[in-house]
Amino acid sequence: MAPSQQLSQAAYDRLKAEFEQLTTLGRVEIARKIETARELGDLSENGDYHAAKEEQGKMEGRIAHLASMLENAHIVADAGGGDTVAPGAIVSIRYVGDEDVERYLLGSIEERHDDLDVISPTSPLGASLIGARAGDTVSYEAPGGSLEVEVIEIS
Numbered sequence: 001m002a003p004s005q006q007l008s009q010a011a012y013d014r015l016k017a018e019f020e021q022l023t024t025l026g027r028v029e030i031a032r033k034i035e036t037a038r039e040l041g042d043l044s045e046n047g048d049y050h051a052a053k054e055e056q057g058k059m060e061g062r063i064a065h066l067a068s069m070l071e072n073a074h075i076v077a078d079a080g081g082g083d084t085v086a087p088g089a090i091v092s093i094r095y096v097g098d099e100d101v102e103r104y105l106l107g108s109i110e111e112r113h114d115d116l117d118v119i120s121p122t123s124p125l126g127a128s129l130i131g132a133r134a135g136d137t138v139s140y141e142a143p144g145g146s147l148e149v150e151v152i153e154i155s
Contacts, residue, residue, distance in 0.1 A: 003072065008076060016070060093152060129151065
């Protein structure tokens with residue numbers, strides 16, 4: 001069984017709509033492209049046919065991925081504006097000893113928006129941030145050793 005996928009209601013709705021579009025109109029459209037390419041003749045040297053079949057394979061992979069995500073989705077409340085880091089929150093952090101402040105969205109890659117990088121709640125950094133408050137310093141194990149980050153802001 002696939003692990004539970006934490007999604008906001010908006011992301012779940014968007015992914016469900018994409019799934020519906022791909023499994024209905026998307027499949028019909030790709031079938032038409034394949035049929036049109038078949039009519040051009042010899043399939044062994046038919047670039048249009050091979051391109052359409054490759055597109056079909058990619059689309060079916062996306063459909064399978066979406067089906068798994070939606071089946072295992074756990075809808076989480078919008079964490080924006082809370083005083084602790086939770087999935088769905090945008091968190092500003094600074095690595096100890098560094099001056100740069102970085103902003104991340106804590107959640108699924110499917111939640112990505114506004115050009116923010118995404119940190120998975122199950123990653124070492126993401127897991128260490130959950131429950132932290134602004135001003136807290138948390139540490140996590142990275143491949144190069146232990147790292148510490150300070151939580152600057154939660155939005």
